[in-house]
Amino acid sequence: MKKRLVQILGFLISSLxxxxxxxxxxxxxWRITQLGGQGGSFIIRVAWYWxxxxxxxxxxxxAVTNCRDFPVLWTVTPFVQGVRGLLMCGLTFGFFAVVLCFLGxxxxxxxxxxxxxxxxVFAGAVFHxxxxxxxxxxxxxxxxxxxRTTFAASVGPGVLRYDLGPPIFxxxxxxxxILLGAMFYAVTVFRVICPESKVLYANQGGTYMVPRSRGQTYTGYYGPSLQYGSYLGSGSSSSKISKLSQTTPTKISERDAFV
Structure with missing residues (x-):
């Protein structure tokens, strides 16, 4: 239940x-500057460039607005073209991220x-x-x-010093x-994707266990009477048990016993 709530919260925040x-x-x-607007006369002349x-x-x-649309694609100012491309690329990643997270x-x-x-869900968080x-x-x-233009020491004639507008913020x-929502997604599945390693020991007749690594698990029994070990692979349906080398006492000859 807790996992569901965190994922729903991440979905809402990232979608927003x-x-x-x-x-x-x-x-x-996106950028705006004001010209005029100074007092001293009955008619205050002011204009905004944005x-x-x-x-x-x-x-x-x-309140009369005159606009000039940017020309065709390949003649747009380079930095505007770069901003467009980065935002559209990010929105494309976001589309796949929302779909993956919703399905997962x-x-x-x-x-x-x-x-x-x-x-x-983890892949969706990466896309986010x-x-x-x-x-x-x-x-x-x-x-x-x-x-760069606003804080420049000097600008050319006709170059305006703009301020940042609300869309940037x-x-x-x-x-x-988006980053906060991706973090919520990653927290819910990180333990499953990357489980922690745990090693357990027992002194007498205990068990030595290593977590699954690359799809395999090794379990062995040790102690004073250690004789058998088993190796379990994820790809095999049945375990193979191999008998370890076991020392057997040699027969003492009668001559050695007499001595």
């Missing part, structure tokens, strides 16, 4: 994170046996992490480009949710 990232692809005001991944726009004080969750009755379902890293790289690339929060 992907919704945030997907929304940022269509949102405006951009997203698809267009550059200008909004004046009368314990509360769903599809996906096969428990062992295969746990592997699917990969997609989140790709998205973070895209956002960081955009932030770096804006920050929403996307970073979404990436954090």
């Amino acid at each position: 994170g992907w919704v945030f990232v997907l929304c940022t692809m269509a949102m405006d005001y 951009s997203n991944l698809w267009k550059d726009c200008f909004t004046d004080s009368t 969750m314990e509360c769903t009755f599809i996906g096969g046996a428990d062992k295969s379902k746990d592997k699917m 992490v990969a997609g989140s890293v790709a998205d973070v790289a895209g956002y960081c690339l955009y932030i770096n480009r804006v920050a 929403l996307g970073l929060v979404g990436c954090f949710f």
